[in-house]
Amino acid sequence: MPVTLTTTDADFEDRFTAILSSKREDSADVGDAVAAIIADVRARGDQAVVDLTARFDRMQVTAKELRVSQAEIDAETAKVSGAERAALQLAAERIRAYHARQMPADQSWTDGIGATLGWRWTPVAAAGLYVPGGQASYPSSVLMNAVPARVAGVERLVVCVPTPDGVINPLVLLACELAQVDEIYRIGGAQAIAAMAYGTDSIPPVDKITGPGNAYVAAAKRQVFGRVGIDMIAGPSEVLIIADDDQNPDWLALDLMAQAEHDADAQSILVTPSTRLAAAVTQAVERLIPTLPRSDIAAASWRDYGTVIVTRDLTEAAAISDRVAPEHLELCVADPQTLSARTRHAGAIFLGAHTPEAVGDYVSGPNHVLPTARSARFSSGLSVMDFLKRTTLAQLTPGALAAVGPAAVTLARAEGLDAHADSVAARLAALNERTAS
C-alpha cells in the first residue's frame, strides 16, 4: 500500500518533507571501478574495449567487429514488422517536427554607441548516444536522442549499444536508421562512454555524449564531463498526476503503473482534492498490479514510493507539485490549462484526460528525456539546444571603444589586471592622438 497523506493532517508537512528528501537511487558507489575502466580504455584503446566487452557482455569480438556492419543492420531491421516500422516512422516524424521548432535564431544588432553585438548558434560536430542493452534497450530513446541531434545539424552521430550474449534489438537498429545515425558500436557500460570520450583506433571520439544508462554509465558520464559534454545524470523517474473528482480511476491507475513498471525506484504520485477518487484509484491500482507482466517491479515501486495526497483544492495540488518538481506532470482535470499556468517546476506537462504520459513517451512530439529526481527545479529535458552551442559576437568601432573603453580601463586597474587595462588604453591613446592631430 502506498503512503496516503492529507494536507490538513497535523503531520503532513513532516511526512511530505520526508518523501521529498527520500533517496530512491541505488547508492552503490561504482566510481572507482569506473575510473579504472576509463583509464584502461585510455591506455589500451580498442584492446581494452574488446576485453571489457568479453568480460561484461560475454561476447568475443575483434576490434574490427565492434562496429555493426551495414549488412547486419539490413538483416536485423528486415525482421521488424510492418506495424512496428510504421509506428516508429510516425514517432520519428512527430519528434522531428516538434524539435525543428526549437532551433534558436542567431541575433545581431548595433547599439547606441555603435557596438555591433549578437550571437550565433552552431552544432556540435560529433555526438555519441548511449543506448542501454537488454530489457531497457528502448528504440524510442534512440529517436528521442538522435532526432534532435540531427535537427541541430550534428555532422557525425554515433550510437553505442551493448549486445549482451550477442543479442541485438532490431527495433533499436531501425530507430538508428530512421534517425540517420552514422555509426553503431556493439559496446556498453563505462567502456563505451570512455571510448566515445577519448576515442580509440576504431572509434573516433565525439564532443558530446547523451543517453540513459545504469550506475556505471552514469558514473562514467560524470567522470568524462569536461572532456566532452553530457546531457544529464538521469535518476529514477517519476510521475505526478493531479486529478479532479470527475476522472476515470482505471485510467489513472494505468498511468500510475506505467511509471511504476519502469523501475522499482520509480515514483508515482496522485494528488487530488477528491477523497473519493483517491480511494477509487488506490483500489484500481491494487486490482491492476497482479495483471501486469511487470507486476513485481510495479508492485515494489508502488509499495515503496507510491504516494497519494489529498489536498484542499487544485491550487494547493499545484503547489504540492511544484515542491516535487516532477519529471512528468499529468493534469487530469476539467481545465488543465489554468492549472498548468499555476505550476512552475516540471519536466513535461500532459494536459487533460486524453494525454496520458505514455503517449508522450513515444509519439506526441516533445522529448521523453526529462529531468528526474527533482532536477526540474533547475534543468530542462533534452532538446536541440543540447546539440548546439552559442558563440557571442562583439565588434566595436573606434567611437564605441572611445565611449566604453575608459570604464574598462578603470575596472581592469581595480582588479589588478594591468595588461587588460593597457590593451584598451593603448588603443584609446591612439584614438586621442588621431583626434588631436
Add this chain to the structure above:
Amino acid sequence: MPVTLTTTDADFEDRFTAILSSKREDSADVGDAVAAIIADVRARGDQAVVDLTARFDRMQVTAKELRVSQAEIDAETAKVSGAERAALQLAAERIRAYHARQMPADQSWTDGIGATLGWRWTPVAAAGLYVPGGQASYPSSVLMNAVPARVAGVERLVVCVPTPDGVINPLVLLACELAQVDEIYRIGGAQAIAAMAYGTDSIPPVDKITGPGNAYVAAAKRQVFGRVGIDMIAGPSEVLIIADDDQNPDWLALDLMAQAEHDADAQSILVTPSTRLAAAVTQAVERLIPTLPRSDIAAASWRDYGTVIVTRDLTEAAAISDRVAPEHLELCVADPQTLSARTRHAGAIFLGAHTPEAVGDYVSGPNHVLPTARSARFSSGLSVMDFLKRTTLAQLTPGALAAVGPAAVTLARAEGLDAHADSVAARLAALNERTAS
C-alpha cells in the same frame, strides 16, 4: 620563449596535436578532501561552516555573522571611488541590455491532428553565485553571473565570497548591490558550495550554483551536481588571436599578455599568415613582460603555453582556431566578419582591431564566463538560459489520441511496457465505444 610553429613544417601536425592535448590544469586530486567537507556541512550545518571558515580563512565568526549585514555593505561600498562606481554601473547596464535580448519565447501551436504542443520557460527559484576571494575576487564576475540571473527572473539571488583574514572587497559588494543580490555570505571553498547546495540553518539552499573558483570549488561543484544545477567546470583560460600583416604588434602583445596575466596556466596563441608580424609580436611581448605588475605570472604562461603559429593564409588560420576551439577568439584582420563566418568553435569572438578581449571582460555586453579548455566544442558561455528551464507541454484531443495512440500502443508493447500500452489502449477503447454507440 613561446613555441613557434609553421603549418608548412613537416612536423607541424605532431607538434600542434601535442599542444592541443597538453594538460594545463593543475591535476591535484582534491576529490576526497572535498567529499569530507561536503559531508561535514551536511551533518553539522552552520557549525561546520563556521569551523571550516576559521580554519581556511583564519576568521572567527558566529553562524549569525556569516551573512554580511546591510550596514557593513553600506559602509564598504561608500569607500568606492566615483569613477569606479560609474564604470561598474556602465558595465551592469550594458550586460543587462545584452542579456535581456537572450530571453527565449514560449511557444504553443496546434498541429494537423489537433495536438496542442509547445513549451514554456520559467526561472530557477533560487541561484547561488560563487565569487572567489583574494586576488581573483572580481567585481566584473559578480555582474556577469548575477545580472543574467536577475534578467531571467530568479527570485532569490545569493552570493558566497570568502574574506580571508576578514578582508572584504568593496567593489564586489557594490557589484552585488548593482545586480540586486539578496544575500551575501562571507564563506568560500567547498564549504560554501556545500552550504548553498544542501542548506544550513542560516543559509537556505539554492537550486543552481554558478561562478568560478579554485580546485576545491570546482570539485565541490562537480560533486553537488544533480542535487543542484551548476554552470560549468571552468578550466584554465585561453585566447587565440588571428591577425593579418597590417596589425599593431604592440596592441597584439598586450592582448596576449592580458590573457597570460590571469594565471600561469592560461594560454595565449597568435595565428597569422605573416612571418613578419609573428616576429614583431614576439619581440613586443618580450619587451612588455618585464614592465607588467604581474610579470611573473605572464612570463610563466607565455613560456609554458604561449604559441605562435604561422599559416599559409587566413582560411587556414580559421581552421587552426576551430581545432583549438578557444574560449576567446580575436579577429584582428581587415575583414573580421568574413573570417568570423568561417569559424565554428569559439566561446566569444571579438571582431576587429578596436575590440580587444579586455573590453569584453567588462563593458561590451556579452558574458565573460565562457567555455574553457576546448569545451567550446560542445558548450556555451553563461547566459540567461542558465537560470531558466523549459517545461514541454502537450494536450491531445480525443481525435488526436485516436490518430497517434495506436502507434504508441505498438511501440510500448514492443518495449515490453504493457501498462504504458494499456494506459493508451484503455482510452482508445472508450473512444471506439463512443464512436460505435
